Amino acid sequence: MPIPKAEFIWFNGQFVPWDEAKVHVLAHVLHYGSSVFEGIRAYSTPKGPAILGLRLHVDRLYFSAKVMRMEIPYTKDEFCEAIKETIRRNKHKECYIRPLVFRGYEVLGVNPLNCPVESVIATWEWGAYLGPEAIEKGVDVAVSSWRRMAPDAAMALAKIGGQYTNSQMVVMEARDRGLAEGIVLDVYGYVSEGSGENIFVILDGVIYTPPLSASILGGITRRFAMTLAQDLGYTVKEQNIPREMLYAADEVFFTGTAAEITPIKTVDNIPIGSGSRGPITKRLQDEFFAITRGEKDPHGWLTYVNT
Ligand code: PPE
Numbered sequence: 001m002p003i004p005k006a007e008f009i010w011f012n013g014q015f016v017p018w019d020e021a022k023v024h025v026l027a028h029v030l031h032y033g034s035s036v037f038e039g040i041r042a043y044s045t046p047k048g049p050a051i052l053g054l055r056l057h058v059d060r061l062y063f064s065a066k067v068m069r070m071e072i073p074y075t076k077d078e079f080c081e082a083i084k085e086t087i088r089r090n091k092h093k094e095c096y097i098r099p100l101v102f103r104g105y106e107v108l109g110v111n112p113l114n115c116p117v118e119s120v121i122a123t124w125e126w127g128a129y130l131g132p133e134a135i136e137k138g139v140d141v142a143v144s145s146w147r148r149m150a151p152d153a154a155m156a157l158a159k160i161g162g163q164y165t166n167s168q169m170v171v172m173e174a175r176d177r178g179l180a181e182g183i184v185l186d187v188y189g190y191v192s193e194g195s196g197e198n199i200f201v202i203l204d205g206v207i208y209t210p211p212l213s214a215s216i217l218g219g220i221t222r223r224f225a226m227t228l229a230q231d232l233g234y235t236v237k238e239q240n241i242p243r244e245m246l247y248a249a250d251e252v253f254f255t256g257t258a259a260e261i262t263p264i265k266t267v268d269n270i271p272i273g274s275g276s277r278g279p280i281t282k283r284l285q286d287e288f289f290a291i292t293r294g295e296k297d298p299h300g301w302l303t304y305v306n307t
Contacts, residue, residue, distance in 0.1 A: 003124050006090040010082050010121035013074070015089055021120065028103035028115040033162020035102035036064035039257040042087055042123075042305060044094040045294025049087055050302040051097070052257075052292060053220045054080055058099075060220070064158040065101055070117045072101055079119075080303070086121045087305045096126035096258065102161070129196075129258035130180045135285070138265035138277050139254075141194070143243060144170045144182035148192040148215035156192075156215040167195035181254070183246070183267065186215040191241040197254035197262070198222040201241055202280050204250070211238040221255040227299060228287045234280070251278030260292075261285045 009021035029035045040057045042049040058076050065072050074082070083097055100122070103115040130139050146169045149156060154163050166184075174182040174195070183199060186192040191210055193199050198219040201208045207229050212218050226236045246252055250273040252264040261284055263277040272278075290296055 006092070006095070006123050006125075008086065008089050010086045010119075012118055012120075013082075015086075021122070023102075023118070024105040026108060027105045028108065028112055029161065031108065032103075032110060032112065033160070033165070034068065034112045034115070035100055035161035036061060036068055036070065037098060037100040037159055037161060040083070040097040040099070041126075041257050041260075041292075042092065042095050042097060043292040043294070043302075045292075045302070045304075047294060047304050048306040049092060049094055050292075050294055050304050051083065051087070053224070053301055054083065054303040056220045056223070057257075058083075060159060060218070061099055061101065064160055065117075067155050067158040068160060069113065070101055070103070072117065072119060074119065083121055084303070084305045086123050090123050092123055092125065094125070095123040098122045098124075100161075126258070129256070129260070130254075130262050134180065134262045135260065136277065138263035139180035140266045140269075141181045141183055141264055142174065142177060142179050142268050143246075144173055144184045144195075146170050146173065146182070146184060148184045148186045150187045151213070151215060157212060157218050159217060170195040185243065186210075188240075189243070190214055191243060191246065192216055193219075194254050194256070194259075197256035197259045199241075199264075200225060200253050200255065201245055201249045202251040202253075202278065203245065203248060205234070205280075207234050207236045207280070208241055208245070209236070209238055210241055214240060219255055221257055221260065224288065224301065225255045225261060225284055228284055229280075231298070232283060232287070246272070249273065251281050253281045253284075261288050 008015040042051045100120040103112045104118040106115045170182040254262045
């Protein structure tokens with residue numbers, strides 16, 4: 001399905017009509033993947049749209065830009081304000097938000113430093129990432145034949161456009177196999193993450209997730225899920241996860257801004273636990289979606305767009 005158009009895109013500080021937000025074909029980013037980006041969601045609440053984890057996402061965007069030595073010519077506060085204003089201008093009740101900072105048109109050649117840094121904020125309405133039934137029913141996945149990038153070959157903790165060629169290979173392979181997603185191992189063979197999600201494994205009531213050193217993106221939803229699990233009294237351990245621990249697990253789920261909290265019902269055709277959404281996953285979803293509905297916000301994760 002094509003992206004459902006909104007009215008405006010924020011482009012280098014100006015609101016431009018959706019169809020006019022264009023770049024030159026010789027922009028550096030098109031050739032060398034020199035972009036950093038975010039995926040954020042705003043949810044519909046009784047007090048209007050509320051952005052989940054706004055500041056954390058903007059912090060990660062600036063961190064990614066720092067890694068790529070891009071100077072974003074706005075303060076973080078200005079960037080947050082621009083995101084809120086984009087949602088107001090586009091009159092969304094809820095939406096996905098895609099900030100993007102990239103190297104534009106000036107010179108070509110791998111060295112990016114002489115190309116301008118350009119900034120975009122786009123918003124659109126985006127439903128469940130892994131299919132409409134995924135949140136309740138769960139998804140079927142397999143371990144990918146692809147590995148995540150070695151820690152000295154790429155910068156997994158930074159959300160950099162070019163690095164998503166790895167994710168594209170993973171998701172194309174999964175779809176070829178008729179599956180929703182792939183689980184990617186790191187170069188040492190430990191479980192890392194999905195093509196666009198972090199992963200959690202529950203075994204004997206303990207919740208495990210790979211550490212930041214396992215070539216993962218340090219997911220914000222991952223952080224939220226860990227905090228909610230601790231609030232409910234569960235022990236959460238960041239540790240290396242060998243592949244067969246997925247098969248031993250009582251429950252496995254993905255987290256991500258787009259995927260939210262999505263249960264995994266089979267891995268490599270092997271049912272996880274009962275083969276349907278498990279009770280701890282359900283409890284975490286209930287807590288998470290109570291926050292996104294605006295019913296509670298014990299940790300101050302919501303930013304209301306209209307205040
Ligand atoms: N790992 C990867 C590789 C990743 O891309 C994401 C987000 C995550 C983990 C989860 O991070 P967080 O959103 O902070 O909890 N993937 C974004 C892009 C998806 C896309 O198709 O584009 C997202 O979920 O918005």
